[in-house]
Amino acid sequence: MKLKHVILSVLFIGFCTSVNAQWKKNKANEDTKIWRYDLECEGIAKKGSKLVKVWSYSKNPKHAISRGMKNAVHGIIFKGYAGGGQGCTPFQALVSDPSVEEKHKEFFDSFFADGGAYLRYVSSATDGSIAPGDRLKVSKREYKIGVIVNVQTDQLRKLLESKGIVKALNSGF
Amino acid sequence: MKSHKLFTLLSALLFCALCFGQAKKPTLMVVPSDVWCNQNGYMLNFDNQGTVTRIPDYKRAFQENPEVLQVISQINGMMAERGFPLKNMESAIKTMESNAVEDGLRSSKDSGASVAESPIDAIKKAAKADIIIQLTWTVNTTGPKKSINFNLQGLDAYTDKQVATATGTGAPSFSAEIPVLLSEAVLAHMDNFTLSLQQHFDDMFENGREIIVRIQTWDDWDGDLNTEFGGEDELGYVIEDWLADNTVKGRFSTTDITESMALFEQVRIPLYNDKGRAIDARRFVRGLSKYLSDAPFNIQNKLVMKGLGRATIILGSK
Numbered sequence: 001m002k003l004k005h006v007i008l009s010v011l012f013i014g015f016c017t018s019v020n021a022q023w024k025k026n027k028a029n030e031d032t033k034i035w036r037y038d039l040e041c042e043g044i045a046k047k048g049s050k051l052v053k054v055w056s057y058s059k060n061p062k063h064a065i066s067r068g069m070k071n072a073v074h075g076i077i078f079k080g081y082a083g084g085g086q087g088c089t090p091f092q093a094l095v096s097d098p099s100v101e102e103k104h105k106e107f108f109d110s111f112f113a114d115g116g117a118y119l120r121y122v123s124s125a126t127d128g129s130i131a132p133g134d135r136l137k138v139s140k141r142e143y144k145i146g147v148i149v150n151v152q153t154d155q156l157r158k159l160l161e162s163k164g165i166v167k168a169l170n171s172g173f
Numbered sequence: 174m175k176s177h178k179l180f181t182l183l184s185a186l187l188f189c190a191l192c193f194g195q196a197k198k199p200t201l202m203v204v205p206s207d208v209w210c211n212q213n214g215y216m217l218n219f220d221n222q223g224t225v226t227r228i229p230d231y232k233r234a235f236q237e238n239p240e241v242l243q244v245i246s247q248i249n250g251m252m253a254e255r256g257f258p259l260k261n262m263e264s265a266i267k268t269m270e271s272n273a274v275e276d277g278l279r280s281s282k283d284s285g286a287s288v289a290e291s292p293i294d295a296i297k298k299a300a301k302a303d304i305i306i307q308l309t310w311t312v313n314t315t316g317p318k319k320s321i322n323f324n325l326q327g328l329d330a331y332t333d334k335q336v337a338t339a340t341g342t343g344a345p346s347f348s349a350e351i352p353v354l355l356s357e358a359v360l361a362h363m364d365n366f367t368l369s370l371q372q373h374f375d376d377m378f379e380n381g382r383e384i385i386v387r388i389q390t391w392d393d394w395d396g397d398l399n400t401e402f403g404g405e406d407e408l409g410y411v412i413e414d415w416l417a418d419n420t421v422k423g424r425f426s427t428t429d430i431t432e433s434m435a436l437f438e439q440v441r442i443p444l445y446n447d448k449g450r451a452i453d454a455r456r457f458v459r460g461l462s463k464y465l466s467d468a469p470f471n472i473q474n475k476l477v478m479k480g481l482g483r484a485t486i487i488l489g490s491k
Binding site for chain 1: 196198199254256257339341344358360364365370371374
Protein backbone atom coordinates (compact mmCIF):
# COMPACT_ATOMS: atom_id res chain seq x y z
CA MET A 1 0.00 0.00 0.00
CA LYS A 2 2.83 2.33 1.00
CA LEU A 3 4.74 1.59 -2.19
CA LYS A 4 1.69 2.43 -4.24
CA HIS A 5 1.51 5.86 -2.60
CA VAL A 6 5.18 6.56 -3.28
CA ILE A 7 4.82 5.62 -6.97
CA LEU A 8 1.75 7.77 -7.33
CA SER A 9 3.51 10.74 -5.67
CA VAL A 10 6.56 10.40 -7.95
CA LEU A 11 4.35 10.24 -11.03
CA PHE A 12 2.38 13.27 -9.86
CA ILE A 13 5.54 15.33 -9.23
CA GLY A 14 6.92 14.33 -12.64
CA PHE A 15 3.69 15.36 -14.34
CA CYS A 16 3.66 18.71 -12.54
CA THR A 17 7.29 19.44 -13.52
CA SER A 18 6.58 18.64 -17.15
CA VAL A 19 3.46 20.81 -17.18
CA ASN A 20 5.36 23.64 -15.50
CA ALA A 21 8.21 23.43 -18.08
CA GLN A 22 5.73 23.45 -20.96
CA TRP A 23 3.89 26.39 -19.40
CA LYS A 24 7.17 28.32 -19.05
CA LYS A 25 8.05 27.59 -22.69
CA ASN A 26 4.63 28.72 -23.85
CA LYS A 27 4.96 31.85 -21.74
CA ALA A 28 8.31 32.64 -23.33
CA ASN A 29 6.86 32.05 -26.77
CA GLU A 30 3.92 34.29 -25.91
CA ASP A 31 6.26 37.06 -24.80
CA THR A 32 8.13 36.97 -28.10
CA LYS A 33 5.22 36.00 -30.35
CA ILE A 34 4.60 39.58 -31.39
CA TRP A 35 8.29 40.05 -32.15
CA ARG A 36 8.64 42.92 -29.74
CA TYR A 37 12.34 43.72 -29.64
CA ASP A 38 14.86 46.39 -30.62
CA LEU A 39 17.95 45.75 -32.67
CA GLU A 40 21.10 47.83 -32.69
CA CYS A 41 24.50 47.47 -34.26
CA GLU A 42 27.32 46.64 -31.87
CA GLY A 43 30.28 47.11 -34.20
CA ILE A 44 31.82 45.74 -37.38
CA ALA A 45 31.78 41.94 -37.27
CA LYS A 46 33.86 39.52 -39.28
CA LYS A 47 33.11 39.02 -42.97
CA GLY A 48 29.61 37.72 -43.68
CA SER A 49 28.13 38.43 -40.26
CA LYS A 50 26.65 41.22 -38.16
CA LEU A 51 27.35 41.88 -34.51
CA VAL A 52 24.13 43.13 -32.96
CA LYS A 53 22.64 43.82 -29.57
CA VAL A 54 19.04 42.69 -29.37
CA TRP A 55 16.83 44.12 -26.64
CA SER A 56 14.02 41.71 -25.77
CA TYR A 57 11.10 42.49 -23.47
CA SER A 58 9.63 40.02 -21.04
CA LYS A 59 8.09 39.71 -17.59
CA ASN A 60 10.74 37.14 -16.81
CA PRO A 61 14.35 38.16 -17.54
CA LYS A 62 15.26 34.53 -18.29
CA HIS A 63 12.77 34.41 -21.14
CA ALA A 64 14.16 37.60 -22.61
CA ILE A 65 17.66 36.12 -22.64
CA SER A 66 16.58 32.84 -24.17
CA ARG A 67 14.59 34.60 -26.90
CA GLY A 68 17.37 37.05 -27.77
CA MET A 69 18.88 34.85 -30.45
CA LYS A 70 15.55 34.20 -32.12
CA ASN A 71 14.72 37.90 -32.08
CA ALA A 72 18.14 38.80 -33.53
CA VAL A 73 17.71 36.45 -36.52
CA HIS A 74 14.17 37.72 -37.03
CA GLY A 75 15.44 41.30 -36.89
CA ILE A 76 18.12 40.70 -39.51
CA ILE A 77 15.55 39.10 -41.83
CA PHE A 78 12.65 41.49 -41.33
CA LYS A 79 13.66 44.69 -39.55
CA GLY A 80 17.27 45.73 -40.13
CA TYR A 81 18.75 48.49 -38.03
CA ALA A 82 19.87 52.08 -38.23
CA GLY A 83 23.58 52.83 -38.13
CA GLY A 84 25.24 54.11 -35.03
CA GLY A 85 28.59 54.41 -33.34
CA GLN A 86 31.60 52.16 -33.77
CA GLY A 87 31.62 52.55 -37.54
CA CYS A 88 28.19 50.96 -37.97
CA THR A 89 26.32 51.69 -41.16
CA PRO A 90 22.55 51.24 -41.56
CA PHE A 91 21.51 47.70 -42.47
CA GLN A 92 18.39 47.09 -44.47
CA ALA A 93 16.51 43.89 -43.69
CA LEU A 94 17.18 40.91 -45.96
CA VAL A 95 13.47 40.85 -46.83
CA SER A 96 12.21 44.21 -48.02
CA ASP A 97 8.55 43.23 -48.31
CA PRO A 98 6.90 42.59 -44.89
CA SER A 99 4.15 40.49 -46.46
CA VAL A 100 6.75 37.83 -47.27
CA GLU A 101 6.53 36.53 -43.70
CA GLU A 102 2.86 35.73 -44.19
CA LYS A 103 3.41 34.35 -47.70
CA HIS A 104 6.03 31.86 -46.49
CA LYS A 105 4.39 31.25 -43.12
CA GLU A 106 5.04 27.52 -43.16
CA PHE A 107 8.77 27.97 -43.71
CA PHE A 108 9.16 30.70 -41.09
CA ASP A 109 7.05 28.84 -38.51
CA SER A 110 9.33 25.82 -38.70
CA PHE A 111 12.47 28.00 -39.02
CA PHE A 112 11.67 29.93 -35.84
CA ALA A 113 10.31 26.96 -33.89
CA ASP A 114 12.02 26.15 -30.59
CA GLY A 115 15.32 24.51 -31.52
CA GLY A 116 14.61 25.42 -35.15
CA ALA A 117 17.06 26.05 -37.98
CA TYR A 118 17.52 29.68 -36.96
CA LEU A 119 20.02 28.50 -34.32
CA ARG A 120 22.49 27.60 -37.09
CA TYR A 121 22.78 31.26 -38.06
CA VAL A 122 23.34 32.90 -34.69
CA SER A 123 25.84 32.61 -31.89
CA SER A 124 26.33 34.39 -28.62
CA ALA A 125 29.12 36.95 -28.65
CA THR A 126 29.53 37.21 -24.87
CA ASP A 127 29.21 33.61 -23.64
CA GLY A 128 25.67 34.42 -22.59
CA SER A 129 26.69 36.93 -19.92
CA ILE A 130 24.66 40.13 -19.73
CA ALA A 131 26.31 43.44 -18.86
CA PRO A 132 24.74 45.11 -15.79
CA GLY A 133 23.59 48.04 -17.92
CA ASP A 134 21.82 45.68 -20.32
CA ARG A 135 19.38 44.34 -17.70
CA LEU A 136 16.73 47.02 -17.29
CA LYS A 137 13.45 46.95 -15.41
CA VAL A 138 11.22 49.09 -17.59
CA SER A 139 8.03 48.76 -15.53
CA LYS A 140 6.78 47.02 -12.41
CA ARG A 141 6.39 43.72 -14.17
CA GLU A 142 8.57 43.97 -17.25
CA TYR A 143 12.26 43.64 -18.06
CA LYS A 144 14.25 44.76 -21.08
CA ILE A 145 17.34 42.63 -21.60
CA GLY A 146 20.11 43.35 -24.09
CA VAL A 147 22.01 40.37 -25.53
CA ILE A 148 24.94 40.70 -27.92
CA VAL A 149 24.91 38.08 -30.65
CA ASN A 150 26.62 37.40 -33.95
CA VAL A 151 24.26 36.69 -36.88
CA GLN A 152 25.67 35.04 -40.00
CA THR A 153 23.91 37.27 -42.49
CA ASP A 154 25.58 35.93 -45.65
CA GLN A 155 24.59 32.34 -44.85
CA LEU A 156 21.12 33.47 -43.89
CA ARG A 157 20.72 35.37 -47.15
CA LYS A 158 21.90 32.35 -49.13
CA LEU A 159 19.30 30.20 -47.38
CA LEU A 160 16.53 32.68 -48.22
CA GLU A 161 17.78 32.87 -51.81
CA SER A 162 17.75 29.09 -52.14
CA LYS A 163 14.16 29.00 -50.83
CA GLY A 164 13.14 31.68 -53.35
CA ILE A 165 12.19 34.12 -50.60
CA VAL A 166 14.67 36.81 -51.65
CA LYS A 167 16.26 37.41 -55.04
CA ALA A 168 19.97 36.86 -55.53
CA LEU A 169 22.03 39.72 -56.97
CA ASN A 170 22.75 37.69 -60.10
CA SER A 171 19.25 36.29 -60.59
CA GLY A 172 17.93 36.89 -64.08
CA PHE A 173 21.41 37.15 -65.62
CA MET B 174 19.15 4.54 -80.35
CA LYS B 175 15.75 6.21 -80.11
CA SER B 176 16.20 7.09 -76.45
CA HIS B 177 19.67 8.50 -77.25
CA LYS B 178 18.11 10.87 -79.82
CA LEU B 179 15.41 11.89 -77.37
CA PHE B 180 18.04 12.64 -74.72
CA THR B 181 20.03 14.78 -77.18
CA LEU B 182 16.89 16.68 -78.16
CA LEU B 183 15.94 17.32 -74.53
CA SER B 184 19.48 18.47 -73.73
CA ALA B 185 19.42 20.87 -76.68
CA LEU B 186 16.06 22.29 -75.57
CA LEU B 187 17.31 22.76 -72.01
CA PHE B 188 20.44 24.47 -73.30
CA CYS B 189 18.34 26.84 -75.43
CA ALA B 190 16.07 27.64 -72.49
CA LEU B 191 19.06 28.40 -70.29
CA CYS B 192 20.72 30.55 -72.96
CA PHE B 193 17.70 32.59 -73.88
CA GLY B 194 16.23 32.90 -70.41
CA GLN B 195 19.02 35.11 -69.14
CA ALA B 196 19.44 38.84 -69.66
CA LYS B 197 22.82 40.18 -70.77
CA LYS B 198 24.92 40.43 -67.66
CA PRO B 199 26.63 43.77 -67.18
CA THR B 200 30.35 43.76 -66.41
CA LEU B 201 31.55 45.63 -63.34
CA MET B 202 35.00 46.96 -62.53
CA VAL B 203 36.42 48.84 -59.54
CA VAL B 204 38.34 51.96 -60.56
CA PRO B 205 40.12 54.37 -58.19
CA SER B 206 38.50 57.79 -58.54
CA ASP B 207 40.25 60.84 -60.03
CA VAL B 208 40.11 62.48 -56.59
CA TRP B 209 41.93 59.56 -54.96
CA CYS B 210 44.55 59.42 -57.75
CA ASN B 211 45.09 63.18 -57.47
CA GLN B 212 45.37 63.17 -53.67
CA ASN B 213 47.85 60.30 -53.76
CA GLY B 214 49.95 61.68 -56.61
CA TYR B 215 49.02 59.14 -59.30
CA MET B 216 48.43 61.62 -62.12
CA LEU B 217 49.97 62.12 -65.53
CA ASN B 218 50.37 65.57 -67.10
CA PHE B 219 50.33 65.99 -70.83
CA ASP B 220 50.27 68.95 -73.13
CA ASN B 221 47.03 68.94 -75.08
CA GLN B 222 47.67 71.61 -77.77
CA GLY B 223 48.94 74.13 -75.23
CA THR B 224 46.64 73.19 -72.35
CA VAL B 225 48.10 71.03 -69.59
CA THR B 226 45.70 68.17 -68.95
CA ARG B 227 45.91 65.85 -65.94
CA ILE B 228 44.72 62.26 -66.22
CA PRO B 229 44.88 59.43 -63.63
CA ASP B 230 47.86 57.08 -63.89
CA TYR B 231 46.12 53.82 -62.93
CA LYS B 232 49.05 51.60 -63.87
CA ARG B 233 51.39 53.34 -61.42
CA ALA B 234 48.70 53.33 -58.72
CA PHE B 235 48.36 49.53 -59.02
CA GLN B 236 52.12 49.03 -59.08
CA GLU B 237 52.95 51.27 -56.13
CA ASN B 238 49.98 51.33 -53.74
CA PRO B 239 49.26 48.10 -51.81
CA GLU B 240 46.22 49.63 -50.09
CA VAL B 241 44.32 50.07 -53.35
CA LEU B 242 45.03 46.43 -54.20
CA GLN B 243 43.78 45.32 -50.78
CA VAL B 244 40.52 47.26 -51.08
CA ILE B 245 39.86 46.16 -54.68
CA SER B 246 40.68 42.56 -53.84
CA GLN B 247 38.28 42.62 -50.88
CA ILE B 248 35.47 44.18 -52.96
CA ASN B 249 36.09 41.70 -55.81
CA GLY B 250 35.92 38.80 -53.35
CA MET B 251 32.68 39.94 -51.77
CA MET B 252 31.04 40.57 -55.14
CA ALA B 253 32.16 37.15 -56.42
CA GLU B 254 30.46 35.56 -53.41
CA ARG B 255 27.24 37.27 -54.51
CA GLY B 256 27.57 35.68 -57.98
CA PHE B 257 28.93 38.82 -59.59
CA PRO B 258 32.68 38.45 -60.18
CA LEU B 259 34.17 41.78 -61.20
CA LYS B 260 36.65 42.59 -63.93
CA ASN B 261 40.03 43.32 -62.38
CA MET B 262 41.31 46.61 -63.74
CA GLU B 263 44.98 45.80 -63.21
CA SER B 264 44.64 42.59 -65.22
CA ALA B 265 42.59 44.38 -67.90
CA ILE B 266 45.37 46.95 -68.35
CA LYS B 267 48.00 44.19 -68.61
CA THR B 268 45.93 42.21 -71.14
CA MET B 269 45.42 45.33 -73.21
CA GLU B 270 49.15 46.01 -73.30
CA SER B 271 50.08 42.46 -74.23
CA ASN B 272 47.39 42.41 -76.95
CA ALA B 273 48.80 45.64 -78.39
CA VAL B 274 52.30 44.11 -78.52
CA GLU B 275 51.01 40.91 -80.11
CA ASP B 276 48.93 42.83 -82.69
CA GLY B 277 51.96 44.97 -83.59
CA LEU B 278 54.11 41.92 -84.24
CA ARG B 279 51.49 39.78 -86.02
CA SER B 280 51.61 39.45 -89.80
CA SER B 281 49.91 37.29 -92.38
CA LYS B 282 51.85 34.16 -93.39
CA ASP B 283 50.88 34.54 -97.06
CA SER B 284 50.87 38.28 -97.76
CA GLY B 285 52.77 39.73 -94.77
CA ALA B 286 49.83 42.06 -94.06
CA SER B 287 49.46 43.37 -90.52
CA VAL B 288 46.28 43.41 -88.38
CA ALA B 289 43.83 46.12 -89.53
CA GLU B 290 43.12 48.85 -87.00
CA SER B 291 41.21 52.03 -87.67
CA PRO B 292 41.80 55.16 -85.55
CA ILE B 293 38.45 54.45 -83.86
CA ASP B 294 39.59 50.90 -83.01
CA ALA B 295 42.69 52.39 -81.38
CA ILE B 296 40.64 54.79 -79.24
CA LYS B 297 38.27 52.00 -78.20
CA LYS B 298 41.18 50.03 -76.75
CA ALA B 299 40.62 50.85 -73.11
CA ALA B 300 39.88 48.94 -69.93
CA LYS B 301 36.09 49.20 -69.78
CA ALA B 302 33.03 47.84 -68.05
CA ASP B 303 29.28 48.44 -68.17
CA ILE B 304 29.19 49.62 -64.57
CA ILE B 305 32.21 51.38 -63.12
CA ILE B 306 32.56 51.13 -59.34
CA GLN B 307 34.38 54.33 -58.49
CA LEU B 308 36.36 54.06 -55.29
CA THR B 309 37.48 56.93 -53.06
CA TRP B 310 38.75 57.00 -49.52
CA THR B 311 40.43 59.61 -47.42
CA VAL B 312 42.14 59.24 -44.08
CA ASN B 313 40.93 61.74 -41.48
CA THR B 314 43.41 62.52 -38.71
CA THR B 315 42.51 64.33 -35.51
CA GLY B 316 45.49 64.25 -33.16
CA PRO B 317 46.35 60.59 -32.69
CA LYS B 318 42.89 59.47 -33.89
CA LYS B 319 42.41 58.18 -37.40
CA SER B 320 39.26 57.37 -39.32
CA ILE B 321 38.42 56.49 -42.89
CA ASN B 322 35.95 58.32 -45.10
CA PHE B 323 34.84 55.74 -47.65
CA ASN B 324 32.87 56.26 -50.85
CA LEU B 325 31.79 53.69 -53.44
CA GLN B 326 29.83 54.85 -56.47
CA GLY B 327 28.38 52.53 -59.09
CA LEU B 328 28.25 54.50 -62.35
CA ASP B 329 26.53 53.34 -65.52
CA ALA B 330 29.17 53.77 -68.21
CA TYR B 331 26.61 54.70 -70.88
CA THR B 332 23.96 56.80 -69.20
CA ASP B 333 26.45 58.36 -66.72
CA LYS B 334 23.89 57.78 -63.99
CA GLN B 335 24.86 56.70 -60.49
CA VAL B 336 23.11 53.39 -60.07
CA ALA B 337 24.50 52.29 -56.69
CA THR B 338 26.20 53.93 -53.76
CA ALA B 339 27.60 53.41 -50.28
CA THR B 340 29.35 56.11 -48.35
CA GLY B 341 30.22 56.97 -44.77
CA THR B 342 32.90 57.55 -42.16
CA GLY B 343 34.19 54.73 -40.01
CA ALA B 344 34.74 54.77 -36.25
CA PRO B 345 37.84 56.74 -35.19
CA SER B 346 40.66 54.65 -33.76
CA PHE B 347 43.81 55.45 -31.80
CA SER B 348 45.63 52.23 -32.55
CA ALA B 349 44.26 50.53 -35.69
CA GLU B 350 46.39 50.76 -38.81
CA ILE B 351 45.08 52.10 -42.11
CA PRO B 352 44.71 48.66 -43.82
CA VAL B 353 42.61 47.45 -40.86
CA LEU B 354 40.40 50.54 -41.00
CA LEU B 355 40.04 50.09 -44.77
CA SER B 356 39.06 46.46 -44.35
CA GLU B 357 36.41 47.48 -41.80
CA ALA B 358 35.13 50.18 -44.16
CA VAL B 359 34.66 47.67 -46.98
CA LEU B 360 32.86 45.22 -44.65
CA ALA B 361 30.64 48.01 -43.34
CA HIS B 362 29.63 49.36 -46.75
CA MET B 363 29.41 46.44 -49.15
CA ASP B 364 25.96 45.29 -48.01
CA ASN B 365 24.50 48.72 -48.69
CA PHE B 366 26.27 48.91 -52.02
CA THR B 367 25.00 45.54 -53.22
CA LEU B 368 21.53 46.42 -51.97
CA SER B 369 21.39 49.60 -54.07
CA LEU B 370 22.80 47.64 -57.02
CA GLN B 371 20.05 45.05 -56.52
CA GLN B 372 17.45 47.83 -56.60
CA HIS B 373 18.93 49.04 -59.90
CA PHE B 374 18.71 45.52 -61.37
CA ASP B 375 15.14 45.12 -60.08
CA ASP B 376 14.21 48.38 -61.82
CA MET B 377 15.93 47.15 -64.98
CA PHE B 378 13.97 43.88 -65.00
CA GLU B 379 10.71 45.75 -64.42
CA ASN B 380 11.14 48.77 -66.69
CA GLY B 381 13.78 47.62 -69.18
CA ARG B 382 17.43 48.45 -69.66
CA GLU B 383 18.19 52.16 -69.93
CA ILE B 384 20.25 53.09 -72.97
CA ILE B 385 21.30 56.09 -75.05
CA VAL B 386 20.50 56.32 -78.76
CA ARG B 387 22.21 58.86 -80.99
CA ILE B 388 21.32 59.70 -84.57
CA GLN B 389 23.95 61.42 -86.71
CA THR B 390 24.32 62.13 -90.42
CA TRP B 391 27.28 61.83 -92.79
CA ASP B 392 28.16 65.28 -94.14
CA ASP B 393 27.83 64.09 -97.77
CA TRP B 394 24.22 62.93 -97.26
CA ASP B 395 21.65 64.99 -99.13
CA GLY B 396 18.86 64.48 -96.56
CA ASP B 397 18.38 65.58 -92.96
CA LEU B 398 16.10 64.90 -90.00
CA ASN B 399 13.62 67.54 -91.17
CA THR B 400 13.17 65.86 -94.56
CA GLU B 401 9.96 63.96 -95.33
CA PHE B 402 10.72 60.58 -96.88
CA GLY B 403 8.24 58.55 -98.91
CA GLY B 404 5.29 60.82 -98.09
CA GLU B 405 5.71 60.17 -94.36
CA ASP B 406 6.24 62.67 -91.55
CA GLU B 407 9.58 64.44 -90.98
CA LEU B 408 12.32 61.91 -90.31
CA GLY B 409 12.87 63.13 -86.72
CA TYR B 410 9.22 62.41 -85.86
CA VAL B 411 9.35 59.05 -87.66
CA ILE B 412 12.27 58.00 -85.45
CA GLU B 413 10.48 59.22 -82.31
CA ASP B 414 7.37 57.24 -83.29
CA TRP B 415 9.46 54.08 -83.79
CA LEU B 416 11.02 54.52 -80.36
CA ALA B 417 7.61 55.10 -78.76
CA ASP B 418 6.32 51.88 -80.36
CA ASN B 419 9.30 49.73 -79.43
CA THR B 420 10.48 50.90 -76.01
CA VAL B 421 9.13 49.49 -72.73
CA LYS B 422 5.95 51.45 -71.91
CA GLY B 423 6.98 53.93 -74.63
CA ARG B 424 9.64 55.44 -72.38
CA PHE B 425 12.35 57.67 -73.82
CA SER B 426 13.33 61.33 -73.73
CA THR B 427 14.32 63.41 -76.72
CA THR B 428 17.20 65.34 -75.21
CA ASP B 429 18.32 67.14 -78.32
CA ILE B 430 17.31 67.19 -81.96
CA THR B 431 18.54 69.29 -84.88
CA GLU B 432 18.45 68.71 -88.60
CA SER B 433 21.74 66.79 -88.49
CA MET B 434 21.62 64.99 -85.11
CA ALA B 435 19.33 63.66 -82.43
CA LEU B 436 20.02 62.42 -78.93
CA PHE B 437 17.58 60.17 -77.11
CA GLU B 438 18.23 59.45 -73.43
CA GLN B 439 16.48 57.28 -70.85
CA VAL B 440 15.45 54.92 -73.63
CA ARG B 441 14.06 51.85 -71.88
CA ILE B 442 14.58 48.78 -74.02
CA PRO B 443 13.19 45.30 -73.34
CA LEU B 444 15.71 42.76 -72.05
CA TYR B 445 14.57 40.10 -74.54
CA ASN B 446 13.38 40.24 -78.14
CA ASP B 447 10.26 38.48 -79.44
CA LYS B 448 12.29 35.26 -79.88
CA GLY B 449 13.18 35.35 -76.20
CA ARG B 450 16.82 36.20 -76.85
CA ALA B 451 18.63 38.66 -74.62
CA ILE B 452 19.26 41.95 -76.37
CA ASP B 453 21.42 45.01 -75.79
CA ALA B 454 21.47 48.51 -77.28
CA ARG B 455 23.00 47.34 -80.55
CA ARG B 456 20.40 44.62 -81.13
CA PHE B 457 17.58 47.00 -80.24
CA VAL B 458 18.76 49.87 -82.47
CA ARG B 459 19.37 47.35 -85.29
CA GLY B 460 15.56 47.29 -85.58
CA LEU B 461 15.46 51.05 -86.17
CA SER B 462 18.36 50.79 -88.60
CA LYS B 463 16.50 48.18 -90.67
CA TYR B 464 13.25 50.17 -90.47
CA LEU B 465 14.99 53.24 -91.95
CA SER B 466 16.82 51.29 -94.64
CA ASP B 467 13.59 49.62 -95.85
CA ALA B 468 10.85 51.21 -98.00
CA PRO B 469 9.43 53.83 -97.95
CA PHE B 470 12.48 55.57 -96.41
CA ASN B 471 15.32 53.67 -98.12
CA ILE B 472 17.96 55.49 -96.06
CA GLN B 473 21.28 53.67 -95.96
CA ASN B 474 22.84 53.88 -92.53
CA LYS B 475 25.65 52.68 -90.33
CA LEU B 476 25.10 51.26 -86.85
CA VAL B 477 27.82 51.85 -84.27
CA MET B 478 27.73 50.43 -80.73
CA LYS B 479 29.40 51.08 -77.42
CA GLY B 480 28.95 48.33 -74.86
CA LEU B 481 25.52 47.19 -73.70
CA GLY B 482 24.01 50.62 -73.39
CA ARG B 483 24.85 52.99 -76.20
CA ALA B 484 24.24 52.80 -79.96
CA THR B 485 24.54 55.36 -82.76
CA ILE B 486 23.01 55.35 -86.23
CA ILE B 487 24.79 57.46 -88.84
CA LEU B 488 22.45 58.22 -91.73
CA GLY B 489 23.51 58.52 -95.38
CA SER B 490 25.70 55.51 -96.08
CA LYS B 491 27.36 52.48 -94.49
